[in-house]
Amino acid sequence: MTQNSNLIWPNKKITELLKITLPIIQAPMAGGATTPELVAAVSNAGGLGSLGAGYMTADEIKTTIKKIKSLTNKPFSVNLFIPEKYHATDEQIEQARKNVQTSCSELNFHVECIKPPYAPSFEEQMNVIVEEEVPIFSFTFGIPPNNWIEIFKKNAIILMGTATSLAEAKLLEENNIDIIVAQGSEAGGHRGTFLGKAENALTSVSSLVSLLIEHIKIPVIAAGGIMNAKGIIELLILGASAVQMGTAFLCCTESGIHPLYKKLLLSLSKDNTTLTRAFSGKLARGIANEFITKMQSHEKYILDYPIQNTLTRAMRQTAAKQNNTEFMSMWAGQAAYLCKTLPAAQLIEELNREVITLLKQP
Ligand SMILES: Cc1cc2nc3c(=O)[nH]c(=O)nc-3n(C[C@H](O)[C@H](O)[C@H](O)COP(=O)(O)O)c2cc1C
CATH class of the missing domain: 3.20.20.70 (Aldolase class I)
Incomplete structure (x- = not known):
């Protein structure tokens, strides 16, 4: 002691x-x-x-x-x-889907409609x-x-x-x-x-x-x-x-x-994190990337957690398969x-x- x-x-x-x-x-x-x-x-x-x-x-x-x-x-x-309580109309979900789609065009991936349970x-x-x-x-x-x-x-x-x-x-x-x-x-x-x-x-x-x-x-x-x-x-x-x-x-x-998430963390020489709702609908801290930046113009249309999280899941999985860290959520502290x-x-x-x-x- x-x-x-x-x-x-x-x-x-x-x-x-x-x-x-x-x-x-x-x-x-x-x-x-x-x-x-x-x-x-x-x-x-x-x-x-x-x-x-x-x-x-x-x-x-x-x-x-x-x-x-x-x-x-x-x-x-x-x-x-x-x-927690969450809510979204079909129209809101469709608008959010389109926003995610335009924000991840580089992946050549179709963002599907989602259904509950979320x-x-x-x-x-x-x-x-x-x-x-x-x-x-x-x-x-x-x-x-x-x-x-x-x-x-x-x-x-x-x-x-x-x-x-x-x-x-x-x-x-x-x-x-x-x-x-x-x-x-x-x-x-x-x-x-x-x-x-x-x-x-x-x-x-x-x-x-x-x-x-x-x-x-x-x-x-x-x-x-x-x-x-x-x-x-x-x-x-x-x-x-x-x-x-x-x-x-x-x-x-x-x-x-993901190995590239690890590699990125190990390469950091300063705080490169930001707070975002883009991936999940709930405020979270992670390494800044292209998806977060692109979604800034659609902030008003981000859905409640966990609906937004479900909406972006397949995109995140695709990004991981394509080894593209710009569209993965990489949560990390300051x-x-x-x-x-x-x-x-x-x-x-x-x-x-x-x-x-x-x-x-x-
Ligand atoms: C990748 C990642 C995932 C996390 N997931 C959870 C979680 O599922 N439940 C939870 O209570 N906290 C979660 N947290 C937050 C941690 O409990 C804790 O508050 C945070 O890691 C402390 O900050 P630090 O990452 O700078 O050490 C997560 C944090 C990170 C980095």
């Missing part, structure tokens, strides 16, 4: 609650990054591996959880998207988490319905919810959630905002953690732009109990992202230029060693 002023590494309050060794959480990343191999490698190395299961059907989640369990006997978390069944997804006795359930875009919170509590499943503002954090705490992930504006991927406009909840991770610590009693985990030991220590000093790192794991050997390629266990080990070394310095 290393101690420097008030900072104790590792923070036992959170490691004992989550039954892990190090307060480092590999962020859930829906869309393919968080393979069972990545999740298990992180958990085996003493951190908390997390499966981003938001886009998966119940059957896919079940199979993936079984695979994770075959690779580790350590705790891991599964993450889902809390469904997302997998949430109830079925939730059932699998309970059936498989997943120890930690993490979520974003809202708060699970009360009946589910009760079921999870009865099954001793720890609940970890995302907040991008103090109001959201308070609501999570009032609803009996165990841990809050404070998602700063630097964070890669979708904004977890569920109260008000996402554009009005773009507080930096350090400011957000500092604010939440003053008002929230349950543990706060910092997320957004954390890539190395210095970043970890900064957030722990501000009062975070642990860190959740997403982008830092994208280039790990076990990550499932410090993506610090990405390194290495096995996840080695990343965890290096972070732990560097934190210990830095804390011992006078």
Whole structure:
């Protein structure tokens, strides 16, 4: 154990609650990054591996959880998207389809009309988490319905919810959630905002953690732009109990992202990310590319999440097959230029060693 002023590494309050060794959480990343191999490698190395299961059907989640369990006997978390209201008329969908079509003409691909369902069944997804006795359930875009919170509590499943503002954090705490992930504006991927406009909840991770610590009693985990030991220590000093790192794991050997997405991340020398709704209808941070730029003139016609997400899915898959990164969604945080390629266990080990070394310095 290393101690420097008030900072104790590792923070036992959170490691004992989550039954892990190090307060480092590999962020859930829906869309393919968080393979069972990545999740298990992180958990085996003493951190908390997390499966981003938001886009998966119940059957896919079940199979993936079984695979994770075959690779580790350590705790891991599964993450889902809390469904929100959405609406679009047929005319709006057709207009949005035409806009996507004109914005991806280079792909020589026909953007098809779409039909519901636009997302997998949430109830079925939730059932699998309970059936498989997943120890930690993490979520974003809202708060699970009360009946589910009760079921999870009865099954001793720890609940970890995302907040991008103090109001959201308070609501999570009032609803009996165990841990809050404070998602700063630097964070890669979708904004977890569920109260008000996402554009009005773009507080930096350090400011957000500092604010939440003053008002929230349950543990706060910092997320957004954390890539190395210095970043970890900064957030722990501000009062975070642990860190959740997403982008830092994208280039790990076990990550499932497209090879060209990895290559692009590794080639960055500055922040090349932007916030966009173009791919999914929900504000998200990713590497800037042609599709995002072209869709700027059609911003008014972008559909609600998850309709826009369904509309652009086949285009994204085609772009990936054609190795064309200009039309792929490549979510990443603002410090993506610090990405390194290495096995996840080695990343965890290096972070732990560097934190210990830095804390011992006078
Ligand atoms: C590729 C990618 C996918 C993500 N998908 C999810 C997700 O499915 N669920 C979730 O709660 N957060 C998701 N996030 C956000 C992370 O939980 C976390 O807030 C973010 O990674 C922290 O910022 P960083 O990427 O700079 O470390 C995603 C982030 C990335 C980069």
